[in-house]
Amino acid sequence: MLNRILGLVAVAVGGTLLAKKMQNSGGKGSQSRVSIDVDLPVRTVYDQFTQFEQFPQFMESVHEVRQLDDKRLHWKADVFGKVIEWDAEITEQVPDKKIAWHSISGTPNGGEVTFEALSDSRTKVTLELNYEPQDAVETMGDMVGAVRMQARSNLQRFKNLLEKRGSETGAWRGAIGKESGAAPMH
Numbered sequence: 001m002l003n004r005i006l007g008l009v010a011v012a013v014g015g016t017l018l019a020k021k022m023q024n025s026g027g028k029g030s031q032s033r034v035s036i037d038v039d040l041p042v043r044t045v046y047d048q049f050t051q052f053e054q055f056p057q058f059m060e061s062v063h064e065v066r067q068l069d070d071k072r073l074h075w076k077a078d079v080f081g082k083v084i085e086w087d088a089e090i091t092e093q094v095p096d097k098k099i100a101w102h103s104i105s106g107t108p109n110g111g112e113v114t115f116e117a118l119s120d121s122r123t124k125v126t127l128e129l130n131y132e133p134q135d136a137v138e139t140m141g142d143m144v145g146a147v148r149m150q151a152r153s154n155l156q157r158f159k160n161l162l163e164k165r166g167s168e169t170g171a172w173r174g175a176i177g178k179e180s181g182a183a184p185m186h
Contacts, residue, residue: 029108029132032148036155037124039163042117045125046096047171048162049113054169058157061150071176072104079107080137080146092177108132125158127151 038045048054052073055065063083064076076085086106093099096117102110109131116124129151133139141147162168 029130030142030147031128031130032145032151033126033128034148034152034155035124035126036152036159037118037122038159039122040166041121042096042115042123044168045123045162046115047168047173049099049115049125049158050172051168051170058161059154060157070172070174073101075106080141090176094175094177095173107134125155127155 052065052067056062059077061078062075063078064074066074068074068087071090073088073090074085075088076083078084084107086103086109088101088109089104090099090101092112096115098112098114100110100112109129111127111129113128114126116126118124129147131142131147133142
C-alpha cells in the first residue's frame with residue numbers, strides 16, 4: 001500500500017513539474033549548456049570538431065552525419081529511443097572561435113559550440129544546445145537533464161578521443177556568416 005501511495009505521489013510531482021516547466025518555457029523549447037577543457041591547442045580542437053562525419057565516433061546517440069555541402073549537414077540519431085533525421089545549416093563559422101547552426105528540417109534544434117584558448121596547449125569547448133521536445137517522453141527527459149547529461153558525456157568522449165590521438169584527422173578552415181567574407185580553405 002505504501003509503495004502504491006509513493007508511486008502516485010511521484011506521478012503527481014512529476015506531472016506538476018512537467019506542467020510548470022512547459023508553462024515557464026511557453027511550450028517552446030529548452031536549452032542546455034556544457035563545457036569541457038581539452039589538453040590540446042585550440043586549432044587542433046577546432047579542426048577536429050569540423051570533421052562532422054566523424055561525430056558518431058564520440059556522440060553516443062548519433063548514427064550518421066553526412067556533410068551535404070559547406071553549410072548543410074544531414075543527421076540521423078536516436079532520441080529517447082526513436083530514430084530521427086533532420087537537416088541542419090551552419091549559420092556562422094569562425095575558425096578557432098565558433099560554429100553555430102540551426103535545423104532546417106525535422107526536429108527544431110540549433111546551437112553553437114565555442115572554442116577558447118586557455119593557454120597554448122589547453123582549450124575550453126562550450127556547447128550550447130537549443131531544442132524543442134516533441135512529445136511527453138522528450139519533455140520529461142529534458143526535465144530530468146537527459147540532454148545536458150548526454151551532451152556532457154559526448155564532450156567527454158570527444159576530449160578523450162582527441163587527447164589520446166594527439167592530433168586532428170582533418171580540418172575545414174573556412175568561414176561562414178555575413179561578417180566572414182572569407183573563402184573556404186580545405
